[in-house]
Amino acid sequence: MAIGLDEIVLNINADHLANPGEDVFDPELFRQSAEIVIAKLEKYLGESSIRGLALANPYALLEAAKDLMTDEHQSIPAFDQEKLGAIIDLYIKTGIQVYSPGYMGRQFSGVIPLAGIIDLISSIVNQPSSFYEAAQLPNVVERIMADELNKFIGWEPETFAMVTTSGATLGNLTALLAARNHKFPNIWSEGISALNGQYRPAVAVSEDAHYSVDRAVGIIGIGENQIVRLPINKERQICIEQVRPTLEAAEKRGLKVFCLVVSAGTTSVGAFDQLDELAAIAKEKNIWLHLDGAHGASLLVSDQLRHKLKGIEKVDSFVWDAHKMMFLPGVCTLLFYKNKERSYGAFHQDASYVFEKVPDMYTQFDSAEQNFECTKRPLIMNLWVLWALYGKALFAEKIEYLCDLTQQAYQILKADPDFQVLHKPEANILCFRYLPSNLVDTDFPDFQVAIRNRIKEAGKFFISKVDIDGIGSLRVVFMNHQINTDHIRMLLSEIRKTGQDLLNLKNNH
């Protein structure tokens, strides 16, 4: 009898080895775990309290996470539903509460929940989308979305290109490479050394550009010292009058500016550069004009707000983050090129296992030659499915609401003598300072940052900070349509109270 039992055990082991990990692939287990998660997320989405961020001590969180891990590594433990539940609770609890009206701090949002569900499908069907063969629908709908969005740009059909990529940092890098390789066709093969120091390639950038542009210049071998900084005006746009003189001074220093990077919705204040004027200069000087529209390009879908991007059809390339004001999960970046051919110039390569030697009906839908990634998530699917089901109004109405709300916040702040508002908002970003009459600036140089940090730690509101002209400021970004002017007034009174508490603390020390 004992022998019989041994045999059973051996049989089980043999089965197990023949199909290891079978259980974790069980469709019913998939449904059960999905149901646990859906229930938790439904509850999370239904919570309406005003809350920002519960900042945890990372070392304590590290221990809490470790406590949730199995010690068993020799065989596969059974599925532990309670542990999964505890992990999800911890994950949700420690995040910025992006669906709450207390969240006013960053350029990502509480996403349209259906987009998350599409991400689940994308993860399961696993269709890396640099090649049509592996991701047929994503590659086809990329073309459809390009045409849909071009309705707001106005290029001739078939003459432009749209590429999806993993974030605007990568989008900006890709465009800069296309520009570099277009203006200096030998660099890809021969390297920058081949220029033999005749001249130094350079990139002109707004003083207020996103750090990813500087980073790209460092990456592609141009060197950050070859960044020509274009002065900004009091609206924090590139100051048009100073562009030509600045470029000409750079030329005299031996720099060859091949790309001009401008912004639609700067990260700091949401300023929009004047595209018509900048395009005229770029054309005159034969410089590639790239627009970082990561934040602001979404305004294109609004009939009311599109005018902020007037002239966009004249730029050579621009990036647009649909994971910002199109309310999608990170990441979904769209990179547009005015001239389709140029989109093939960012990279050159040869790899027989991926690239077909003779293009056919299928491979002409591949994007691997245009996008940086080899394995790329089907980034477009979140955007297309929402667009297919709901059309542009879903996005336009929400964007208009948020930009309007920001105007109202501006009016409220302007009317309050204790606050200094730093700019007239163009989109949904607003920067200001709390400057009560009992504050002596020199006593408390970090006053704004101290307020921001204390508010963040209190956990009710999540706002951000930014240096404006080297001085700390408070910054709100309205990404959440649950926010109304009552919440803005609540925030201001919390700032006031926090500021006064800090001043009292200071005075009592």
Add this chain to the structure above:
Amino acid sequence: MAIGLDEIVLNINADHLANPGEDVFDPELFRQSAEIVIAKLEKYLGESSIRGLALANPYALLEAAKDLMTDEHQSIPAFDQEKLGAIIDLYIKTGIQVYSPGYMGRQFSGVIPLAGIIDLISSIVNQPSSFYEAAQLPNVVERIMADELNKFIGWEPETFAMVTTSGATLGNLTALLAARNHKFPNIWSEGISALNGQYRPAVAVSEDAHYSVDRAVGIIGIGENQIVRLPINKERQICIEQVRPTLEAAEKRGLKVFCLVVSAGTTSVGAFDQLDELAAIAKEKNIWLHLDGAHGASLLVSDQLRHKLKGIEKVDSFVWDAHKMMFLPGVCTLLFYKNKERSYGAFHQDASYVFEKVPDMYTQFDSAEQNFECTKRPLIMNLWVLWALYGKALFAEKIEYLCDLTQQAYQILKADPDFQVLHKPEANILCFRYLPSNLVDTDFPDFQVAIRNRIKEAGKFFISKVDIDGIGSLRVVFMNHQINTDHIRMLLSEIRKTGQDLLNLKNNH
């Protein structure tokens, strides 16, 4: 009364404007749509038929996709459950059937379904993870996973670093930048022009390296002509005996090789370079040694297979794609550095709105200075949750099964005179040719590729092709534990039949 009705309409509109898009955020709608999707995915996961890819005419697919789109763009249409269902069906149907035993063609897999569910959570909680503040748990568990995985590498705790990034192409680029900036500290600021052509920086690479390495060299301004190709031996590893002579010849041509890129699991055949020997050469020559372990580093988790990566503790950096042999959805790339400090050398930047001037307990968990991305998905979560619940055995058992299966396929092919097997498999990739006695090579130079394309189009098996020494070959990658030797035999008989059909067609023309 008519006026009364108008007022009601106006009120509704006002409400609507106050909270646009409210419906799409409804938690109950979220649950309902999730349930539709879960049911469809459960069914999909339960299908056991042998199938590969149903390749659609892209133009027909484009029309099918367009037919599923709303024409309403002025107001938000009601949620259309049927349309969502039709979209999901189309998405699933047109993908490579990665969960079927017919799928043998690429390095991505039918993912562990729970990972897809974690992706859903990540999309909803939306925690961009370059900063601790925005993604506390992801940043903490990155440290935990680094230590867990280092158990298989063996570096001293706290002395190494692990960074997550969006794909191995980006991981390889990041490592090459860290190497470039370490060896030429001035390039970041001054650019490659500053070297004044004294010498040309160069990168040494296996003849069989992935195209992303060439691409990275083009990107960072070194120039593809400065790639020094290291000859390979018949196992398609870098030929150790030829490394020193090749490097020395490059030096004589004025090249300064600063980085040596080797592979663990080449894309073509899955060859593993000999790390101990290569590390000795790199040390002697003072060259950064980077390992592209995108495919093969996963073998580290197996006690049986870890020896293939012997010497990995000596490399300066390596990438590891958890979305390949750790069976996660794309993408989750791990980039390891032997020396922690060096991980901060790939990028330099200053941006007050993101980087804190004074590091504190929280900001030391930020990764934005080490990873390329500004907005980055919490890539680590899929891996950590599975590791926390199931431990290493889940991965190790499956990897061992697949590598063992590949050995069995090798034996089957070797015993069959009609097939030529091109290498002894080291992992789960195997390349071979069908060379029946009635084939006259010169009559049909593209015979292998023609077989592959026809098999792909037939839709039962999905296999890939690769050039080996300039000649087309068939290639299988076993990523799916549902596959057993019966399926392999079925594939071979389909290849045989397809090949004979093609020869008959040829002879009848």
